[in-house]
Amino acid sequence: MEFRLAISSMIKFTNVSKEYKIDEGYTFFALKKVNLEIKEKEFVSIMGPSGSGKSTLMHLIGLLDRPTNGQIYIANKEISKISDDEISRLRNEFVGFVFQQFNLISKLTVFENVVLPTIYSRRSLDFSPQERTLEILTKFGLKDKINSYPNKLSGGQQQRVAMARALIMKPRLILADEPTGNLDSKTGHEIMMLLEKLNKEEKITIVLVTHEVDIAKYAKRTIKIRDGMIEN
Amino acid sequence: MKNFIFIFKSAIEDFSRNKLRTFLTSLGILIGIFAVVVLMALGLGLKKYISDQFETMGKNSLFLVPGRVLSGGSFTGSVSSVSGRFDDRDLQTLKKINNIIGVAPLAFKSTKIKGLLKEDYGDIMFSSETFADIMGLEIDTGRFFDKSDVSKKTKVIVIGSKIATDYYGSIEEAIGKKITIDNVKFTIIGVTKSKGGGGMGGFDYDKYLFAPYTTGFIFNPDKRFFRLSVKVKNENYISQVKEDIKKEFLKRYKDEEFSIVEPTELMSAITSIFSVLNLILVAIAAISLLVGGIGIMNIMYVTVSDRIKEIGIRRALGARKSDISYQFLAESVLLSSIGGLLGLGFAYLGVLLAESFFPAYIDLLTVIIALGVSSAIGITFGVFPARKAANLEPVEVIRYE
Numbered sequence: 001m002e003f004r005l006a007i008s009s010m011i012k013f014t015n016v017s018k019e020y021k022i023d024e025g026y027t028f029f030a031l032k033k034v035n036l037e038i039k040e041k042e043f044v045s046i047m048g049p050s051g052s053g054k055s056t057l058m059h060l061i062g063l064l065d066r067p068t069n070g071q072i073y074i075a076n077k078e079i080s081k082i083s084d085d086e087i088s089r090l091r092n093e094f095v096g097f098v099f100q101q102f103n104l105i106s107k108l109t110v111f112e113n114v115v116l117p118t119i120y121s122r123r124s125l126d127f128s129p130q131e132r133t134l135e136i137l138t139k140f141g142l143k144d145k146i147n148s149y150p151n152k153l154s155g156g157q158q159q160r161v162a163m164a165r166a167l168i169m170k171p172r173l174i175l176a177d178e179p180t181g182n183l184d185s186k187t188g189h190e191i192m193m194l195l196e197k198l199n200k201e202e203k204i205t206i207v208l209v210t211h212e213v214d215i216a217k218y219a220k221r222t223i224k225i226r227d228g229m230i231e232n
Numbered sequence: 233m234k235n236f237i238f239i240f241k242s243a244i245e246d247f248s249r250n251k252l253r254t255f256l257t258s259l260g261i262l263i264g265i266f267a268v269v270v271l272m273a274l275g276l277g278l279k280k281y282i283s284d285q286f287e288t289m290g291k292n293s294l295f296l297v298p299g300r301v302l303s304g305g306s307f308t309g310s311v312s313s314v315s316g317r318f319d320d321r322d323l324q325t326l327k328k329i330n331n332i333i334g335v336a337p338l339a340f341k342s343t344k345i346k347g348l349l350k351e352d353y354g355d356i357m358f359s360s361e362t363f364a365d366i367m368g369l370e371i372d373t374g375r376f377f378d379k380s381d382v383s384k385k386t387k388v389i390v391i392g393s394k395i396a397t398d399y400y401g402s403i404e405e406a407i408g409k410k411i412t413i414d415n416v417k418f419t420i421i422g423v424t425k426s427k428g429g430g431g432m433g434g435f436d437y438d439k440y441l442f443a444p445y446t447t448g449f450i451f452n453p454d455k456r457f458f459r460l461s462v463k464v465k466n467e468n469y470i471s472q473v474k475e476d477i478k479k480e481f482l483k484r485y486k487d488e489e490f491s492i493v494e495p496t497e498l499m500s501a502i503t504s505i506f507s508v509l510n511l512i513l514v515a516i517a518a519i520s521l522l523v524g525g526i527g528i529m530n531i532m533y534v535t536v537s538d539r540i541k542e543i544g545i546r547r548a549l550g551a552r553k554s555d556i557s558y559q560f561l562a563e564s565v566l567l568s569s570i571g572g573l574l575g576l577g578f579a580y581l582g583v584l585l586a587e588s589f590f591p592a593y594i595d596l597l598t599v600i601i602a603l604g605v606s607s608a609i610g611i612t613f614g615v616f617p618a619r620k621a622a623n624l625e626p627v628e629v630i631r632y633e
């Protein structure tokens with residue numbers, strides 16, 4: 001519940017590095033001493049060439065990965081100090097993910113995909129999972145698809161299901177890694193307008209990775225990254 | 233717990249999508265549980281059969297047989313030859329011992345028997361009036377021979393119900409009729425109640441004839457007995473009587489020339505031999521359970537690799553390591569339990585079929601063991617794949633294509 005309070009600093013990186021040991025004696029630096037801060041209610045885009053470390057950065061923000069060096073603060077909490085189960089809880093309640101490849105579970109229906117995060121919640125929810133799922137899917141124009149399987153949907157529909165799933169737990173932060181990468185430009189802009197609306201109306205902080213300039217324009221601020229370093 | 237229900241529900245949905253794979257995976261457990269349960273059922277049946285056989289012998293009896301039968305609770309084999317048979321003198325010795333209320337010697341004769349409808353070979357047991365009591369024989373019609381028949385050597389005979397129907401058509405027809413045993417005519421004074429049984433080396437008393445041993449000396453001129461049975465006053469005297477008999481008989485015989493057998497003692501010896509044999513067979517059958525468990529483990533490892541992407545997505549959505557672990561554990565436990573249930577079902581059918589010619593039955597304990605063992609196998613062999621799934625790094629599996 002503490003995350004519902006006003007948090008001025010949503011994400012803060014101090015000297016964060018991510019290294020990969022490739023061979024004996026050779027280390028690849030995917031991120032080098034990154035410092036950045038993203039405030040609550042911000043809409044930030046991250047841009048950079050392929051391989052520059054954008055996804056690596058997103059995975060660190062989304063608590064899917066841990067840094068090699070440096071500190072990451074999520075809602076003023078230093079993540080290296082919290083347990084694996086607590087991190088799972090933050091991923092469940094605090095963050096919503098939207099991926100380029102949609103990442104829906106193919107054997108579950110649209111409805112089951114969207115309701116899935118509520119299954120992993122360990123606290124009593126202030127909403128009915130079934131009702132909220134139906135409500136969001138209706139709002140996203142997917143009411144008649146609730147019992148369909150993901151492979152029967154178009155790319156734009158699948159991405160909207162993924163957005164619905166990201167929203168089900170009422171997150172304070174949405175991380176979107178090239179959400180329009182697999183969509184045509186019209187559908188891409190529809191998805192972006194949905195994100196924009198969430199930021200404006202529901203004050204959800206949004207971090208977006210893209211390499212398309214006109215997609216990045218939806219954000220109010222752009223962070224440029226190259227070779228694992230933030231450009232100023 | 234919503235999570236728990238959800239996990240099992242999704243595992244079952246997974247299986248119904250892959251019915252053939254599910255069946256093949258649980259086949260090992262199915263066969264293992266089938267074999268174990270059938271063998272246990274046969275073991276139980278055999279045990280019950282043995283105790284039923286001994287139950288028919290009257291309580292508080294002791295048997296004297298030539299040679300060594302039991303030593304230290306198990307068979308030693310050597311039942312001595314004809315030379316070690318008892319005689320009338322031994323019978324008199326027994327009669328003098330305190331607290332013995334009846335003595336039944338036993339001599340056999342296999343010979344030609346001629347009745348109204350039939351002439352064939354049959355077996356006659358010659359004994360005393362106590363025999364019916366000691367062996368648990370009951371009379372259907374008429375009477376058993378009594379003390380005076382024995383002392384007067386009357387030519388009376390009691391026949392089994394099967395003999396009555398075979399040689400005379402019915403029990404009523406047989407009563408009072410004459411029957412010719414090796415050219416000697418006997419009068420039928422009683423027919424025994426059918427006991428069924430027989431088979432598997434046990435006596436089928438329905439096919440025997442019983443006459444006083446004194447009359448039987450006609451066929452048994454050297455007055456030898458195959459066995460001496462003793463009825464003791466009550467169970468408190470059994471060990472004392474046993475001691476006394478031993479003391480008396482040692483005056484005439486060597487220790488290894490005779491044995492005093494208590495039916496219950498004999499029964500427990502036989503039962504323990506069969507139990508050990510049964511246990512060995514069950515243990516061999518259990519090896520197939522091990523193989524079945526390894527089969528499940530193998531498939532679970534494949535499942536984990538197949539579903540790396542799904543695991544990553546679930547972790548990104550907030551699943552803890554333990555949630556993932558339980559999901560895969562639930563699947564392996566369900567797989568092995570399905571195998572266990574099917575195995576139990578087939579074993580039940582098998583036992584139903586076997587029942588007509590072999591005593592076998594499944595008891596509650598067997599059911600509990602079968603289901604317990606199959607789910608334990610699911611847990612044991614599911615733990616490692618489940619742990620592998622749970623320990624996958626979320627970022628690795630999200631990047632996985």
Ligand SMILES: Nc1ncnc2c1ncn2[C@@H]1O[C@H](COP(=O)(O)OP(=O)(O)OP(=O)(O)O)[C@@H](O)[C@H]1O
Pocket residue numbers: 020028030048049050051052053054055056057
């Ligand atoms: N597990 C790993 N082992 C070694 N190198 C890795 C690993 N994961 C990522 N990298 C490397 O880190 C660098 C950054 O990868 P990242 O996925 O963050 O790039 P990106 O900016 O998202 O690129 P794209 O625009 O193509 O998605 C790449 O050079 C990649 O090869």
Ligand SMILES: [Mg+2]
Pocket residue numbers: 054055056
């Ligand atoms: Mg990327």
